[in-house]
Amino acid sequence: MAGKTVYGQVRASLTAADPLTLALGRPNREQVTTVRQSTATTIQALELTNGDTLAKLLKRGAEQLVATNADGRTLAERVFQQALTRPPTRKELNLAVGLIGPKPQTEGVEDLLWSVAMLPEFQLTY
Numbered sequence: 001m002a003g004k005t006v007y008g009q010v011r012a013s014l015t016a017a018d019p020l021t022l023a024l025g026r027p028n029r030e031q032v033t034t035v036r037q038s039t040a041t042t043i044q045a046l047e048l049t050n051g052d053t054l055a056k057l058l059k060r061g062a063e064q065l066v067a068t069n070a071d072g073r074t075l076a077e078r079v080f081q082q083a084l085t086r087p088p089t090r091k092e093l094n095l096a097v098g099l100i101g102p103k104p105q106t107e108g109v110e111d112l113l114w115s116v117a118m119l120p121e122f123q124l125t126y
Contacts (some may be wrong), residue, residue, distance in 0.1 A: 020053035062109035070101045083116045
């Protein structure tokens, strides 16, 4: 039952660890860990900024958002609502639309997703 695919996903404990999860402190399956480091490490910073795992996830998410949103303003509002559970401020919205353009481009949406994911507000929420 634990290995059953639900909504296209399986439990993380049943998948192989990738560099991102290892950098963020994922223990092996046989080790019970109740405390994680409270301060960031150099390897975490490097993996978040230059790692292939997060880059692929953000690219896939950006492609899906561009395919389902024809308007840059609507896309930016959706990203903020889903990622931060709040609408963007006027300044944030203007910056986001300037980044992704009135007709969203995948590269701009990737940059927006990355910048939102790096916000302390996002990291505290998730």
